[in-house]
Amino acid sequence: MLSLTIFLPLATALVVLILPRSRPFLIRWVALAGALLAFTAALGLLTGFDAARPGLQWRATLPWIPPVNAAYDVGVNGFSLALILLTAWLLVTVMVYVLRNDDRPKGHAALFLLMATGLLGVFAAQDLLLFYLFFEVGLVPMYFIIGLWGHEDRRYAAMKFFLYTRAASLAILLSFLALYLLMEPHTFSLPTIIEAQPLAQGSTAGGWIMLGMLLGFGVKLPTVPLHNWLPDAHVEAPTEGSVMLAGIQLKMGAYGLLAIMLPTMPRVMLEYAWLLLALALISLVYGALAALAQQDLKRLIAYTSINHMGYIMLAAALAVLAPTASVQALALNGGIYQIISHGLLTGGMFFAVGVIQDQTGTREMGRLSGLSRQATVFSLLTGVLVFGSLGLPGLSGFIGEFQLLGAAVSWNFGVAGVTLAALVITTGLYLRIVISVLWGEPHAQAAAMREPEGRKLAILGSLTILSLLLGILPSWLLGIIRETTRGLAAG
Amino acid sequence: MKLWALIPELILGGLCLVLVPLAGWVRGQWRVLPGLMALLGMLACLVATARMLSWQPVMAFHGSYALDGFAHVFKLIIELSSLMTVALLMIYFRGRSQQAPAAVAVMFATLGAVGLASSRDLGLIVLFFQMMSMASYVLVALERCHRPALEAALKYFIYAGVALAIMAYGLTFLYGLTGSLNLQTIGSGLRDADGLWVTLALILILVGYGFEITLAPFHVWAPDVFAGATAPVAGFLAVVPKAAGMAALLRFMLEGMLGEMAGWPLWLAIGAAVTMTLGNLIALRQNHLKRLLAWSSIAHAGYLLMTVAVAERETGALAAIGYYLAGYLFMTLGAFAVGAHLERATGSDSYEALRGLSQHAPGTAGVLALCLLSLAGIPPLAGFAGKVFLLAAVLEGEMIGLAVIAVINMTLALYYYVKIIAEVYLYSPVQVYSMPMKKDYLALYSSCLAGILGLGIWPGPLLALLEVMG
Numbered sequence A: 001m002l003s004l005t006i007f008l009p010l011a012t013a014l015v016v017l018i019l020p021r022s023r024p025f026l027i028r029w030v031a032l033a034g035a036l037l038a039f040t041a042a043l044g045l046l047t048g049f050d051a052a053r054p055g056l057q058w059r060a061t062l063p064w065i066p067p068v069n070a071a072y073d074v075g076v077n078g079f080s081l082a083l084i085l086l087t088a089w090l091l092v093t094v095m096v097y098v099l100r101n102d103d104r105p106k107g108h109a110a111l112f113l114l115m116a117t118g119l120l121g122v123f124a125a126q127d128l129l130l131f132y133l134f135f136e137v138g139l140v141p142m143y144f145i146i147g148l149w150g151h152e153d154r155r156y157a158a159m160k161f162f163l164y165t166r167a168a169s170l171a172i173l174l175s176f177l178a179l180y181l182l183m184e185p186h187t188f189s190l191p192t193i194i195e196a197q198p199l200a201q202g203s204t205a206g207g208w209i210m211l212g213m214l215l216g217f218g219v220k221l222p223t224v225p226l227h228n229w230l231p232d233a234h235v236e237a238p239t240e241g242s243v244m245l246a247g248i249q250l251k252m253g254a255y256g257l258l259a260i261m262l263p264t265m266p267r268v269m270l271e272y273a274w275l276l277l278a279l280a281l282i283s284l285v286y287g288a289l290a291a292l293a294q295q296d297l298k299r300l301i302a303y304t305s306i307n308h309m310g311y312i313m314l315a316a317a318l319a320v321l322a323p324t325a326s327v328q329a330l331a332l333n334g335g336i337y338q339i340i341s342h343g344l345l346t347g348g349m350f351f352a353v354g355v356i357q358d359q360t361g362t363r364e365m366g367r368l369s370g371l372s373r374q375a376t377v378f379s380l381l382t383g384v385l386v387f388g389s390l391g392l393p394g395l396s397g398f399i400g401e402f403q404l405l406g407a408a409v410s411w412n413f414g415v416a417g418v419t420l421a422a423l424v425i426t427t428g429l430y431l432r433i434v435i436s437v438l439w440g441e442p443h444a445q446a447a448a449m450r451e452p453e454g455r456k457l458a459i460l461g462s463l464t465i466l467s468l469l470l471g472i473l474p475s476w477l478l479g480i481i482r483e484t485t486r487g488l489a490a491g
Numbered sequence B: 001m002k003l004w005a006l007i008p009e010l011i012l013g014g015l016c017l018v019l020v021p022l023a024g025w026v027r028g029q030w031r032v033l034p035g036l037m038a039l040l041g042m043l044a045c046l047v048a049t050a051r052m053l054s055w056q057p058v059m060a061f062h063g064s065y066a067l068d069g070f071a072h073v074f075k076l077i078i079e080l081s082s083l084m085t086v087a088l089l090m091i092y093f094r095g096r097s098q099q100a101p102a103a104v105a106v107m108f109a110t111l112g113a114v115g116l117a118s119s120r121d122l123g124l125i126v127l128f129f130q131m132m133s134m135a136s137y138v139l140v141a142l143e144r145c146h147r148p149a150l151e152a153a154l155k156y157f158i159y160a161g162v163a164l165a166i167m168a169y170g171l172t173f174l175y176g177l178t179g180s181l182n183l184q185t186i187g188s189g190l191r192d193a194d195g196l197w198v199t200l201a202l203i204l205i206l207v208g209y210g211f212e213i214t215l216a217p218f219h220v221w222a223p224d225v226f227a228g229a230t231a232p233v234a235g236f237l238a239v240v241p242k243a244a245g246m247a248a249l250l251r252f253m254l255e256g257m258l259g260e261m262a263g264w265p266l267w268l269a270i271g272a273a274v275t276m277t278l279g280n281l282i283a284l285r286q287n288h289l290k291r292l293l294a295w296s297s298i299a300h301a302g303y304l305l306m307t308v309a310v311a312e313r314e315t316g317a318l319a320a321i322g323y324y325l326a327g328y329l330f331m332t333l334g335a336f337a338v339g340a341h342l343e344r345a346t347g348s349d350s351y352e353a354l355r356g357l358s359q360h361a362p363g364t365a366g367v368l369a370l371c372l373l374s375l376a377g378i379p380p381l382a383g384f385a386g387k388v389f390l391l392a393a394v395l396e397g398e399m400i401g402l403a404v405i406a407v408i409n410m411t412l413a414l415y416y417y418v419k420i421i422a423e424v425y426l427y428s429p430v431q432v433y434s435m436p437m438k439k440d441y442l443a444l445y446s447s448c449l450a451g452i453l454g455l456g457i458w459p460g461p462l463l464a465l466l467e468v469m470g
Helices: A002-018 A024-047 A078-097 A105-124 A128-149 A154-182 A190-196 A204-220 A229-236 A239-264 A266-292 A297-321 A325-360 A376-389 A396-411 A413-438 A444-448 A454-472 A474-490 B003-025 B028-052 B069-092 B099-118 B122-140 B147-178 B183-192 B195-212 B221-228 B231-256 B258-283 B289-309 B316-346 B362-376 B382-396 B400-426 B439-457 B460-466
Strands: A057-065 A070-076 B058-060 B065-067
Touching: A002 A024, A002 A057, A002 A070, A002 A078, A002 A105, A024 A078, A024 A105, A057 A128, A057 B460, A070 A078, A070 A105, A070 A128, A078 A105, A078 A239, A078 A325, A078 A454, A078 A474, A105 A128, A105 A239, A128 A154, A128 A190, A128 A229, A128 A239, A128 B382, A128 B400, A154 A204, A154 A229, A154 B382, A154 B400, A190 A239, A204 A239, A204 A266, A229 A239, A229 A297, A239 A266, A239 A297, A239 A325, A239 A474, A266 A297, A266 A413, A297 A325, A297 A396, A297 A413, A325 A376, A325 A396, A325 A444, A325 A454, A325 A474, A376 A396, A376 A413, A376 A454, A396 A413, A396 A454, A454 A474, B003 B028, B003 B058, B003 B099, B028 B069, B028 B099, B065 B069, B065 B099, B069 B099, B069 B231, B069 B316, B069 B439, B099 B122, B099 B231, B122 B147, B122 B195, B122 B231, B147 B183, B147 B195, B147 B221, B183 B231, B183 B258, B195 B231, B195 B258, B221 B231, B221 B289, B231 B258, B231 B289, B231 B316, B258 B289, B258 B400, B289 B316, B289 B382, B289 B400, B316 B362, B316 B382, B316 B439, B316 B460, B362 B382, B362 B400, B362 B439, B382 B400, B382 B439
Parallel strands: none
Antiparallel strands: A057 A070, B058 B065
């Protein structure tokens, strides 16, 4: 079932490739059907998932490269299951969003589906080499998506994206290889490595391996100072590309940080947690301040991603530094909640910006105002997403930030203070979006804004409803990830 | 000794003898005949070599010629590359007078290369080196009326002559020190030799090997020769002499310079680091496909050499090299095949001709993109798995600094590979031309893609097979 979920998008991509070029709508519908099937399969995984049972479920293994002990080994815990569901749903929304777009639909749909297989695989892989393989399969299509369907400076942004992320991947690969060679007998199996704990505290090898992974996952997250590629990639990417980039691809870095780095080398992390903490705080404040300085709505949201990903880094640092297991678990819960919530909210906001740009032809905040008069339902939905992002209680963003802040307060007031300061800046920032874009007198250019088509409203609606649900009933998601965070905190 | 074990060499040698008069004799439509016979011959060699993989190692001619797993693997790689080159040459020169001599020259070069993989005798090594080089000059000069081709051939000839002479000089030192031409006897005899003389001999000998495998600073011939030669020949030069040179170098070091004599791993490691860095840095500034691939093949020689440096301490290194070369042959020949296709359609291989290729010929563009992504080491393609095995071997051989240099280089290399992909996909064409996908190109491309994807996704079987090497 898990393998089916992972490879359904790839199979759909192959079907799409053999469809005739002259039937763009058929291609779009087949792609959407494939995405829906994958989502259904992911739901099937959820129904068969026993949240009370720790460890991996839906495990499937197959020998892959026996001479080096690498295996096709997939399985899910609560954390990865939540990410798989998010990925599958965002893929569906993307396919709905582009339904009427017949600009080279074949390559477009195939690339997104291929990317989805990579992303789903990343969250399921229990073998480091397999993880790396899926990681790259998730990344490479994005290069083409940005380069082919992006805006004016797309080639520059695509190249920058590719070089940054590939350099990061190679650092990860080197770290994985080092871990592999440290294991006796050599193995890439993640559960085996976690159990064996090959890295001692204070070892030079541990330090280098940690730095390699931090560099790799840090670029993908992205954390300051490795964030430079992100704003360009987001601004130049087409709307659907931005959604997948912010919604899922950044989460590969977050997932690697929490689900690979922490459990494979807790003792090394203990030594370097200060580094994580410092990066986290800098990202939180820098991301917020940089976003404040933006006039381009899309660039602004891109910078808030850097801020939001700072929370994940903070969760990782707190999960190591906090004195008690319960505070560690609290921080991890917050981090994971933030990951899922950010995927829904930021994904949704990128859709909203896409709609605005399509209709008004601009993303300049100065030229956009009073959208709520032209498009009430759209503005309402967008408003909910914005409030969710600033952490309003009742929406999903609040739960994660609240838990993280709680963990920070119970460990160190200084850290909590900085977090809170960043939170205040982002609150102002998001209110600025509401006030200057949604409210007020309509700007001349905003007059072109109309209520978007039903399917676009449905996408936005689905994301706001999910965010609301997660905000009101946090126990549902927390229940799924509970055993995972408990295991991570105990490790 | 079993004569059967020499079947591939006998087929190649026999065909060479038959094809030389035949190639001079055929006219008109019959010109395809030598090529077809060469194809069949290579195929027979491949089957015969594959059959021998499971055999016990045999030493022929008083221990001067080894027929072991190591040799068989390299022979398979060489024969497969030659087979594909002959096919590409036949397509490229269809209906032209060069078709017949091209096939013959490839046969000679292949015989030399195959012989190098087995030679354990200094005399044989020099002989086969010469045989391979001679045939290669002919290949480069195939386009007789093309001035750059003649210049390239002359340059190649002079460089190779000097390099091989220096190498032969170095080899005489070894004979002087041990009184033997046999690598194994040399290996045991050098134990009591003066280290200074051995080091001097090693440096001189590395000039020759370095020339064939484009080890910096003996690589300078490669870009000009590649650019001057036709694309199929350039592809051949990028793969076969390199594979044969690697095989010869490995055998020389592992059998003749036992116990890391004269510190050769360090020499090779330095050479590898310089070679890959230089190759990548200069490749960044190229604007012709063949020149770019020439520099990138120099960089790849660096990756391979770093693994040769750890070959004595790490047993997995040999399999890693074999695997990498197997993947490398598909992706390099695939890229050069696209280059040949393009050269025929536009008369040029500049980036401008490549621009917007995906709109003229989506299939060809896809092949080129996959070959380049594989060369860049993107999973799940063959180049990725190959790089993983190389890096793992180097890390295991405790040359961690070298592995880090290699990774930095691989990052650097991304830029120029992706730049071409960007030209092909992201820009609109500047030239108008048609580039139909004919059946013959389609067959060649599919075999390259099958190799790249197959080796990348399912490396297990080949790795298991490569265990015969060690």
